[in-house]
Amino acid sequence: MSNEANSGTGPNNPAPPGGFAPASDLEPPKKWKVVGPGLVVAATGVGAADMVATLAAGSRYGYGLLWAVVVGVILKVVLVEGTARYSITTGNTILEGWRKLGRWPLWYFGPYIVIWGFVYGASAMSSTALPLAALFPAVPLWVFAIGTALLGFALVWMNRYAVFEKITAILVGIMFFTIVGLAIIAVPNIPEMFTGFVPLLPEGGLLYTLALAGGVGGTITLAAYGYWLREKGWYKPKFMRVMRLDNTMAYVMTGIFVIAMMIVGAEVVRTAGVAVSSGDQGLLDLTGVLEVEYGVVIAKVFLIGFFAAAFSSMIGVWNGVSLMFADFWANFRGKGSDHKDAKAHGKYFRFYLIWLTFPPMLLLLLGKPIGLVLAYGVMGSLFMPFLAITLLPLLNGTRWGIPAEWRNRWYTNTALVITAALFIWLGLYQLITKVSEAFAG
Numbered sequence: 001m002s003n004e005a006n007s008g009t010g011p012n013n014p015a016p017p018g019g020f021a022p023a024s025d026l027e028p029p030k031k032w033k034v035v036g037p038g039l040v041v042a043a044t045g046v047g048a049a050d051m052v053a054t055l056a057a058g059s060r061y062g063y064g065l066l067w068a069v070v071v072g073v074i075l076k077v078v079l080v081e082g083t084a085r086y087s088i089t090t091g092n093t094i095l096e097g098w099r100k101l102g103r104w105p106l107w108y109f110g111p112y113i114v115i116w117g118f119v120y121g122a123s124a125m126s127s128t129a130l131p132l133a134a135l136f137p138a139v140p141l142w143v144f145a146i147g148t149a150l151l152g153f154a155l156v157w158m159n160r161y162a163v164f165e166k167i168t169a170i171l172v173g174i175m176f177f178t179i180v181g182l183a184i185i186a187v188p189n190i191p192e193m194f195t196g197f198v199p200l201l202p203e204g205g206l207l208y209t210l211a212l213a214g215g216v217g218g219t220i221t222l223a224a225y226g227y228w229l230r231e232k233g234w235y236k237p238k239f240m241r242v243m244r245l246d247n248t249m250a251y252v253m254t255g256i257f258v259i260a261m262m263i264v265g266a267e268v269v270r271t272a273g274v275a276v277s278s279g280d281q282g283l284l285d286l287t288g289v290l291e292v293e294y295g296v297v298i299a300k301v302f303l304i305g306f307f308a309a310a311f312s313s314m315i316g317v318w319n320g321v322s323l324m325f326a327d328f329w330a331n332f333r334g335k336g337s338d339h340k341d342a343k344a345h346g347k348y349f350r351f352y353l354i355w356l357t358f359p360p361m362l363l364l365l366l367g368k369p370i371g372l373v374l375a376y377g378v379m380g381s382l383f384m385p386f387l388a389i390t391l392l393p394l395l396n397g398t399r400w401g402i403p404a405e406w407r408n409r410w411y412t413n414t415a416l417v418i419t420a421a422l423f424i425w426l427g428l429y430q431l432i433t434k435v436s437e438a439f440a441g
Contacts, residue, residue, distance in 0.1 A: 044316025058265020
C-alpha cells in the first residue's frame with residue numbers, strides 16, 4: 001500500500017471536496033492489505049438474529065432458499081459500494097450527502113440513531129452474554145451482559161481503528177471457521193444444495209425469503225463503511241478498485257457464512273426434528289441438538305463461534321455508529337464533517353459510545369418499554385429503504401458533486417430501486433410484527 005494509505009491519516013487529512021481527482025489519484029495502489037473495512041462492516045452486520053433466521057429457514061425449507069442468500073449478498077454489495085463510491089469520489093461523508101438533499105434526512109436520522117442505539121445496546125449485550133452464560137451456567141446472564149458491554153466499550157474507547165480492525169479480524173476468523181467447520185461436519189447434500197440456487201418460492205416461504213434477502217449483513221452499519229474507509233486511509237478515487245474488491249470479498253465471505261448456517265439448519269436441526277425458538281434463544285436450542293448429535297465438545301465450540309459473532313457485531317456498532325453520530329451531530333450543528341468534533345474519539349463520538357453502553361443497561365433490568373419498542377420498530381424498519389432511496393439522487397444528480405465517470409449506471413439504479421422496494425416490503429412486515437409483540441407483551 002502507498003505511504004498515504006499506510007499512515008492511516010484519512011480522518012485527519014480528509015479528501016478534497018467534490019470534483020475530479022488528478023489522474024494519479026485514479027490509479028489503484030500498488031500494495032494493499034487483504035483485511036479491510038469491508039470485513040468489518042460484514043462482521044458487524046452478521047449477528048445472532050441473522051444466524052437464527054438462517055437456521056430457521058434451513059430447518060424449515062432445507063436448501064430451497066439458498067438463492068435468496070445470493071440475492072441478499074448482491075443487494076448489500078450494491079448498497080455498500082454506493083455509499084463508499086459517493087464518499088471517496090466527492091470527499092463528503094454520507095451525512096454531508098444527506099445534508100445536501102435538505103434538512104429532512106437529518107431530522108429523520110437524528111431520532112432514529114438515538115432510539116436505535118438505546119434499544120440495540122441492550123439487545124447486543126444480551127446476545128453476547130447468552131453463549132457465555134451457556135458455557136458458564138453458574139454465572140448470571142446479566143453479569144456477562146454488563147461485562148461484555150464494558151469490555152467492548154474499553155476496546156473502542158482506548159484503541160484506534162487499526163487495532164479495532166485486527167480485533168474484528170480475529171473474531172471473524174473464529175466465527176467463520178467455527179460455523180463453516182460445523183457445516184462440513186454436518187455433511188451437506190451437495191446435489192440438493194445446487195437445486196437451492198434456482199429461484200423458487202416454497203409454500204409459505206415468502207417472509208423467510210424476504211428476511212434472508214434483507215438480513216445478509218447489516219442495516220445501519222452499511223452506511224458506516226465510508227467512515228471506516230476514511231479511518232483506513234482509503235478515501236481517494238485511486239482506492240476505488242481496492243474498495244470494490246474489499247467490499248465484494250467481504251460479502252462473499254458473509255454469504256458463505258450464512259450458507260453454512262443454512263446447511264446446519266437443513267442437515268442437523270431438520271434431521272433432528274427440533275423446532276428452534278425465535279430470537280437469540282434459537283442458537284441455544286441448536287447447542288442442545290449439537291450436544292446430542294456430536295457431543296459436548298462440538299456444542300461448546302459452537303458457543304464460542306456464537307460469542308465471536310455477537311461480540312464482533314457489538315464492537316462494530318460501538319465504533320461505526322459512534323462515528324456516524326459524531327458526523328451527524330457536527331453537521332446538524334453546522335460544523336461540518338471536517339471539524340474535530342466530527343472525528344473518531346472526539347467528544348461527540350465518546351458521548352454516543354457512552355450512550356450505547358450505559359443507559360441500555362437499565363433495559364436489562366426494566367425490560368423494553370412499549371413506547372421505545374414501537375419507535376424502534378418504526379424507524380428501524382424504514383432505514384434500509386431510506387438509504388437506498390437517498391443514494392439514487394446522490395449517485396446520479398449533477399448538483400450533488402459526484403464526477404460524471406463515477407455516477408450510477410442503469411443496472412445500479414435498477415438494483416437500488418429493487419432494494420428499496422424489497423426493504424419497504426420487509427420493513428412493513430417487521431413493523432407489524434413489532435407492534436404485535438409490543439402489545440402482546
